[in-house]
Amino acid sequence: MIHIPRLCVIGVGLIGGSLALALRRAGIVGEIVGCGRNQSNLRRAVELGVVDCYQTNPASAVTGADMIVLGVPLGNVRPVLTTIRDALDSATIITDVGSAKRCVIEDIEAVFGDIPARFVPGHPVAGTEKSGVEAAFADLFQKRRTILTPLAQTDPQAVSAVAALWEAVGAEVISMSADHHDRMLAATSHLPHLLAFGLVDTLARWGGDEDIFQYAAGGFRDFTRIASSDPVMWRDICIANRAALLEALEHYREDLGVLTELVRCLDGQALERVFRNAKAVRDRYLPLLER
Ligand SMILES: NC(=O)C1=CN([C@@H]2O[C@H](COP(=O)(O)OP(=O)(O)OC[C@H]3O[C@@H](n4cnc5c(N)ncnc54)[C@H](O)[C@@H]3O)[C@@H](O)[C@H]2O)C=CC1
Ligand SMILES: O=C(O)C(=O)Cc1ccc(O)cc1
Structure with a gap:
């Protein structure tokens, strides 16, 4: 079994904090050093038993670490890498948890000049709409997937x-x-996530003085839960993964145009076909989504 004598988590929030808690419970880490910008958040992380100690200076935090986990929002990855670059031991493994991967690889390349062999890009496909260390919990990654995107080197x-x-x-x-x-x-x-944020924003502005949300049913709550997610984190993700997001958006816009026409032309048969297909697909994937 793996043992990491000294782990450094930079960005002790929902994901970094949950990973630290889960690793401690698994008994595979010695010391966990937290690093962040906010002293009171880091003090809270120590109180909650998430990290053993903390540093606010990333270069000091990574000194002597066997592994570093970058748990900061995507927009802060490059500045953090720049701060730790000269303090890194060549044997230290660096990984991250960012929701988009190409941008992190580009950040690494921009800061180091090439891709260090011991950098392993990663993304746990697990999370919630909450953020911060208070929201961290050790079970977050149980039966979830983590995607690694290693490079040839x-x-x-x-x-x-x-x-x-x-x-x-x-x-x-x-x-x-x-x-x-x-x-x-x-x-x-x-x-x-973009659609959920966009829908709530549209309805909020559209409603004017009338509070349309007070009449919303459970479906609205389900559809928009993720619009309670952290706006800065999602701003960074949408910008970092803009090429793929724009492609997906274009696809969706086209199909939304078709749906609009079906409603306008009262084409119930075609609408039902779309809904039946969507239901069948979702019902088939539900066991996978609820693992
Ligand atoms: N929230 C989610 O459900 C998931 C998020 N992710 C990814 O994980 C990363 C972190 O997300 P969360 O843990 O949700 O965010 P979070 O807001 O809960 O935690 C981020 C932490 O990083 C700290 N931080 C920000 N800038 C920093 C800097 N320059 N130096 C040091 N610390 C800094 C913040 O103070 C905060 O404690 C993001 O890149 C996100 O894309 C991945 C999977 C799921
Ligand atoms: O809250 C939810 O349901 C999520 O989808 C959480 C989430 C957010 C970002 C990720 O990169 C992965 C998972």
Whole structure:
């Protein structure tokens, strides 16, 4: 079994915090050093038993670390990498949890000049609409997937170590290319979040003085839960994965245009066909989604 004597988590929020809690419970880490910008958040992380100690200076935090997990929003990955670059030991494994992968690889390349062999891009496909260390919980990754997107030059031993880390917290690990990851996640995660934020914003402005939300049923709550997610994190994801997101949006706009016409022309048969197909597909995938 893997053992990490000293783990450094930069960005001790929902994901970094949950991973730290789960790894501690699994008994595979020695010391966990947290790093962030906000002292009171880091103090809380120590109180909650998420990390053993903290540093606000990333360069000091990574000193002596065997593995570093970057758990900051995508827009802050490059500045953090720039701060730690000269303090890194060449044996230290670096991984991240960002929701888009090509952009993180570009950040690494921009800061290091090439892709270090011990950098393993990762993404746990698990989360909630909550953020911050208070929302962290050790079961978050149980029976969920973590996608790794190693490159040709990535050290296979570093990939195995990061895969073992995620397996230790109950995740199933899958490897694929960063581009494939970004296209799939644009469709099933980034597009739905953008639509949920957009719908709530539209309705809020449309309602004027009238509080239309007080008449909303459970379906509205289900559809818009993810619009309670962190706006800064989602701003960063949408911008970081813009190419794949724009492709998914264009596809969706076309089909929304078709649906609009079906309603306008009172084409009930065609509408029913679309709804039947959607229901069949969702019912088929539901066991997978609820694993
Ligand atoms: N929220 C979710 O459900 C999921 C999020 N992700 C990815 O995980 C990453 C983190 O997301 P969350 O944990 O949800 O966010 P979060 O907001 O809960 O935690 C982020 C933490 O990073 C800290 N931080 C921000 N800038 C920093 C900097 N420059 N230096 C040090 N610390 C800094 C913040 O203070 C905060 O504690 C994002 O890249 C996101 O795309 C991946 C899977 C699921
Ligand atoms: O809250 C939800 O249902 C999510 O979809 C959480 C989530 C957010 C970002 C990710 O990259 C992965 C999962």
